[in-house]
Amino acid sequence: MEKDIRYPIGRVEFVEYSESVRLRCLSDIEQLPSLLEAAVQHLDEVQLHTPYREGGWTPNQIVHHLADSHMNAFIRFKLAVTEEQPTIKPYNEKLWANTIDVADMPINVSITLLHALHRRWYKLLVSLTQEDYLRTLYHPEQQRTLTLWNMLLIYAWHGKHHAMQIIRNYATN
Numbered sequence: 198m199e200k201d202i203r204y205p206i207g208r209v210e211f212v213e214y215s216e217s218v219r220l221r222c223l224s225d226i227e228q229l230p231s232l233l234e235a236a237v238q239h240l241d242e243v244q245l246h247t248p249y250r251e252g253g254w255t256p257n258q259i260v261h262h263l264a265d266s267h268m269n270a271f272i273r274f275k276l277a278v279t280e281e282q283p284t285i286k287p288y289n290e291k292l293w294a295n296t297i298d299v300a301d302m303p304i305n306v307s308i309t310l311l312h313a314l315h316r317r318w319y320k321l322l323v324s325l326t327q328e329d330y331l332r333t334l335y336h337p338e339q340q341r342t343l344t345l346w347n348m349l350l351i352y353a354w355h356g357k358h359h360a361m362q363i364i365r366n367y368a369t370n
């Protein structure tokens with residue numbers, strides 16, 4: 198089967214709770230801002246504004262998307278920790294990737310934001326017990342209930358997924 202360049206690390210795998218996977222996910226979330234920063238460090242302005250694949254996002258959009266997505270994710274975790282199965286608010290990520298604060302904003306602003314945000318997020322995630330990870334939220338668009346364990350798996354994957362889209366694309370250039 199031909200490799201899908203949209204998914205450089207494959208799709209998210211919903212594995213059972215385990216200490217080893219928990220620690221790996223926490224580490225991925227802690228490391229994401231640094232990984233992303235390294236991924237874009239040597240890209241010039243043209244590369245930053247060139248889609249990583251035909252029809253795909255540019256590295257600039259990917260970085261700002263990660264800030265948008267992970268701000269939402271952090272709030273979803275906070276809601277699920279403090280409320281009983283909150284209904285979360287979906288957003289249109291494609292439109293968010295084209296608003297003025299993305300189109301006309303240096304990526305270092307969102308890299309800085311991600312460093313601060315992930316520090317807060319990581320601190321919260323580390324504090325959660327196995328029981329806490331059973332807490333749920335309801336996603337009205339997907340019409341399904343997700344546990345915080347699912348959410349941890351999704352977002353540990355999500356950061357690397359997008360960072361690797363940039364890294365794989367420029368590794369051979």
Ligand code: NI
Binds near residue numbers: 266355359
């Ligand atoms: Ni994404």
